[in-house]
Amino acid sequence: MKLLPRTASVLALLTAAACATTGGNDAERRFKADLTTLASDAYEGREAGTRGYDLAVDYVVAQFRQMGVEPAGEDGYLQDVPLRRAYRGAPGTALATFEGPDEDLTLTDREDFLLDAPSLSDPGAEDAIATAEGGVVFAGYGIDAPSLGIDSYAGIDAAGKVVLLLQGAPDGLPSEEAAHFQSTTTKIAAAAARGASAVLVLGSAAEETPEMRARMARYADMPANTFAGRDAGHEDVVTGHLSGSAAMRLFEAAGEDLDAAATPDEAGRIAAIDLGGTMTLRAEGRFENYTAPNVVGMIEGSDPELKGEYVVLSAHLDHVGIDDGEHAKGADVIHNGAMDNASGIATMLEAARRFTTDEERPRRSVLFVAVTAEEKGLLGSEYFASNPTVPQGAMVADVNLDMPILMHDFTDVIAFGAQHSTLQDIVAEAAEGMDVTLAPDPVPEMVLFVRSDHYSFVKEGVPSVFLFLGFSNGGEQSFRNFMSTHYHQVSDSPRLPIRYDVGARFAELNYRIAKAIANADERPEWNRGDFFGDLYAGDEAAVGAD
Known part of the structure; x- marks a missing residue:
């Protein structure tokens, strides 16, 4: 593959993304542009610490700037993570x-x-x-x-x-x-x-x-x-x-x-x-030793008393890169990571656009964090959650966006983590408003609650939720087919039958959840007696605590 210089490559890709699709509504077109750009071969699988990941960072930064999301990293939008x-x-x-x-x-x-x-x-x-x-x-x-x-x-x-x-x-x-x-x-x-x-x-x-x-x-x-x-x-x-x-x-x-x-x-x-x-x-x-940045943007809250509290929307930007094993000449070696996790980043970007186009800003501030090195052990989210670019203790909730498998029209979602805190009611109300039901975990043996970036925030005492598309209306078939055939394979690419209209709808649901948290009178609280709340936040952070 002939490689363009980094800056020229990003400019070319942003131009392509802006003109990528026709048909569908605006949200669907934007979602498709974001996903297909980040999951294109030009981004070389987005492995943390590589040129392809740096290109993905530049793309997210450019989108934040374009929509008016303020920088909230340590160096502009960036927070370097000292990986090893x-x-x-x-x-x-x-x-x-x-x-x-x-x-x-x-x-x-x-x-x-x-x-x-x-x-x-x-x-x-x-x-x-x-x-x-x-x-x-x-x-x-x-x-x-x-x-x-x-x-x-x-x-x-x-x-x-x-x-x-x-x-x-x-x-x-x-x-x-x-x-x-x-x-x-x-x-x-x-x-x-x-x-x-x-x-x-x-x-x-x-x-x-x-x-x-x-x-x-x-x-x-x-x-x-x-x-x-x-x-x-x-x-x-x-x-x-x-x-x-x-x-x-x-x-x-x-x-x-x-x-x-x-x-x-x-x-x-x-x-x-x-x-x-x-x-x-x-x-x-x-x-x-090497570094790879988290990308952090912010929409400042409007309430003088609450804007110092932050609702986090997180999604991992990295994937597993290029397969460097032995292959036949001409074989596809790029793990594009369309579902894992260009779909989550596209969801976060579309939710950010919804916030920036609202007539009224949210009462609390909202952070949009594209984290690095999830594929290497949740490293970027753990670093951010334990070294936040906002005051420690000011993050009131995390809404995590990881690998929505967008190949069926979802009618239910699994809200991992919501049952541990008052987020359960907020998520249920937002879902009901879109005719979506909450379903129990259909695969408890996979313990997904501890396997994605929201768990890094849980370990810092922050109530968190991670939505996964449910098994109704064809969801189980989509999930099992993806996990058995495409997960961490080169076939996880835009060539899959991706429902971009479903992606836009999923972004809307997560936006509504984040907005409800940001505008609530009280910050989310752990349920009294909850194991994870007691372990990481202590009794004083639970519902009904004196």
């Missing part, structure tokens, strides 16, 4: 030994164990070494949840210890809470809060097939995606994975049996065990 690829050290450089009560072990790097590259907050750091030495404790699933009656650390002291944890979460938890607790990030944070020096998650000996070992070897050479400072609260904690067979040997060396230890009692509890002995760990890492 963290690579493990060369094979054999990591160390893991155990001096047990019954036996001493020296474990083999990348066969018995795999340590993560260390974390450092310095955005300019190029390498790091981390070490840990201490006694060894086993803490089941590593859950600290008094509200659910679970304390995996009961009876042991984890301070200064190497903590061994099971993968996953116990049976019987609600799907969203289970997804939260089975996250390795959650497990590490809980152990670090108790003073752990290291956390190793245990594999299963039954899964140690040759194919699994080959996948592990490939995984060991892949970088972890993060941003500098992401793990600032526990940078000194060594983390990694211990194979199931190595874990069994370690337990035996400590005079214990892993299978027995990991089996729940009649009450469903797994008892914590102090294994004694001393474990020594050493990890090395090297870093590739």
